[in-house]
Amino acid sequence: MNDNYIEIKGLYKNFGKLKVLKGVSCNIKKGEKVAIIGASGSGKSTMLRCMNLLETPTYGEVWVENKLLTPIDPYLHFDVIRLSKTYAKLSEVYKAEHPDASTEEIDAAVIADIKKNDLLKNYEGTAYRAAIKTLYKENFQQVDLSRRDMGMVFQHFNLFNNLTVLENLTLAPVELKLKTKAEAEEKAMDLLKRIGLEDKAKAYPSTLSGGQKQRIAIVRALAMDPQVMLFDEPTSALDPEMVGEVLDLIKKVADAGMTVVIVTHEMGFAREVADRVLFMADGVILEEGAPEELFNHPKNPRTQDFLSKVL
Amino acid sequence: MSLIEKLGRLWNLRGLFFESLGYSLIIAFGAVVLGFIIGVLLAVVRIAPKNNPIIKFFDKIAILYITVIRGTPTLVQLLILYSSVLVVFKSMSTNLLVPIIAFGINSGAYMAEIIRSGINSVDPGQMEAGRSVGLSWVTTMRKIIIPQAIKIVVPTIFNEIIILVKETSVVSYIVLRVNGIQKWDLLGIAEKLGLAVPACYLIFLFAAALLYLAVVMLLTLIQHLIERRLKKNER
Ligand SMILES: Nc1ncnc2c1ncn2[C@@H]1O[C@H](COP(=O)(O)OP(=O)(O)O)[C@@H](O)[C@H]1O
Numbered sequence A: 001m002n003d004n005y006i007e008i009k010g011l012y013k014n015f016g017k018l019k020v021l022k023g024v025s026c027n028i029k030k031g032e033k034v035a036i037i038g039a040s041g042s043g044k045s046t047m048l049r050c051m052n053l054l055e056t057p058t059y060g061e062v063w064v065e066n067k068l069l070t071p072i073d074p075y076l077h078f079d080v081i082r083l084s085k086t087y088a089k090l091s092e093v094y095k096a097e098h099p100d101a102s103t104e105e106i107d108a109a110v111i112a113d114i115k116k117n118d119l120l121k122n123y124e125g126t127a128y129r130a131a132i133k134t135l136y137k138e139n140f141q142q143v144d145l146s147r148r149d150m151g152m153v154f155q156h157f158n159l160f161n162n163l164t165v166l167e168n169l170t171l172a173p174v175e176l177k178l179k180t181k182a183e184a185e186e187k188a189m190d191l192l193k194r195i196g197l198e199d200k201a202k203a204y205p206s207t208l209s210g211g212q213k214q215r216i217a218i219v220r221a222l223a224m225d226p227q228v229m230l231f232d233e234p235t236s237a238l239d240p241e242m243v244g245e246v247l248d249l250i251k252k253v254a255d256a257g258m259t260v261v262i263v264t265h266e267m268g269f270a271r272e273v274a275d276r277v278l279f280m281a282d283g284v285i286l287e288e289g290a291p292e293e294l295f296n297h298p299k300n301p302r303t304q305d306f307l308s309k310v311l
Numbered sequence B: 001m002s003l004i005e006k007l008g009r010l011w012n013l014r015g016l017f018f019e020s021l022g023y024s025l026i027i028a029f030g031a032v033v034l035g036f037i038i039g040v041l042l043a044v045v046r047i048a049p050k051n052n053p054i055i056k057f058f059d060k061i062a063i064l065y066i067t068v069i070r071g072t073p074t075l076v077q078l079l080i081l082y083s084s085v086l087v088v089f090k091s092m093s094t095n096l097l098v099p100i101i102a103f104g105i106n107s108g109a110y111m112a113e114i115i116r117s118g119i120n121s122v123d124p125g126q127m128e129a130g131r132s133v134g135l136s137w138v139t140t141m142r143k144i145i146i147p148q149a150i151k152i153v154v155p156t157i158f159n160e161i162i163i164l165v166k167e168t169s170v171v172s173y174i175v176l177r178v179n180g181i182q183k184w185d186l187l188g189i190a191e192k193l194g195l196a197v198p199a200c201y202l203i204f205l206f207a208a209a210l211l212y213l214a215v216v217m218l219l220t221l222i223q224h225l226i227e228r229r230l231k232k233n234e235r
């Protein structure tokens, strides 16, 4: 257990032969604001989308609030291994052979042995298989559960085109039985008022400007009372005059204490809002640090090169 | 016989035409319903995420079904089903179900492709947005994707229904029976009467054509009403 809200461990993502993420690890603490920068095609969006499993990583683990989201291999999962008869038997044997070993040592050695030689598949009974099944199911359902706590804002807004603005905000809370329809609508109207768009409640997305769409997409995510907000280039598809209103709203959300991960090309905004900036290139995090550190004294030559082009 | 008398006699045959139109419509309607159900099922199987072997297996079956049905003529399919039924049941006093099933199976393959491509043409960002707020695949399909896909597929589905209505005319190749009595579809009755009165064959064909046209125009009207209704909630 630790205070990281999101933990990414050794993430790899291939699209067919194309290797997009090549071993990314990072932790996001509760309340932290993290900006991800880097050239187009460096894997920023892919990494962000792996955080809520919109992309399934090829290897590696994603943990959110200490829950594993990436598919487990039930046969190799620690908790399950410890339930097995094989584990019990091997522990006995190991203890007899190494009387001085600590519990942790025994545990590590036995689990390593079981994993290495794939000892579980054949020798365990129905109770064990049931445990695996439960674990597998829980892991599968965890993705949808965790996504409720992770709001996501897309470059192209992705408002639900067949629903009104109000329905966009209330659909998920009501469908998932988190709120009654009346509660959800009250909350939605409150959010719309805060962004000054309450008169658009009954409008359909096709009638809105880009800036309005994106601000509504942001409050749609907020309507779920998320713990963290993921932004994927939220202003890149906007006309320049609308960028400001959207950045202002994101800043308000950040200042209210929300955990924020934002992929952005707005370096000024990243510098102003972020606690930490990650620079990605070729599917890895090349450099990370506090904004003043990374923007003023980049260490890696590629970071320097990138920043000299965009600043 | 005066011209008036001749026309009067022809007019007296209208009941036969309307009865036959009825059989054509029953067959077409049954086939559309069956085809739509088959089409939706096949499309769902084709589109579902292929994350378990059962879905993968059904997907293969669906692909095979669509390939075979679209790859062979409707008339051949009808004759194969009709002959197989004859082999198994010898005779049926009412066999309207045979063309309904044959055309339904046929139309299902086309409907499946229409529905599948309609769903696929909805922006993938819609599914991602639905999933990102924690909705399941099924809920997102139901609440977001399918309502948008319906709007896209209405014109093509109606096109398929119109083709199907006209295609039912190939049932004149088989013997239709209702309660043991032979009956004819719209083209069938024109053919039968044409054999009896060859001089009027063309007139009978025109009469049949006119009735098909009337049905198609009615369907087109319904299509426009539905399209207008669907468009309304967007402004
Ligand atoms: N669904 C996908 N299928 C195939 N290739 C993809 C897919 N998504 C992204 N890519 C590729 O992965 C690379 C990194 O993409 P992305 O993560 O979007 O980069 P960034 O957001 O940093 O611009 C690009 O070369 C892109 O073409």
Ligand SMILES: [Mg+2]
Pocket (backbone or CB within 6 Å): A044, A045, A046, A233
């Ligand atoms: Mg991107």
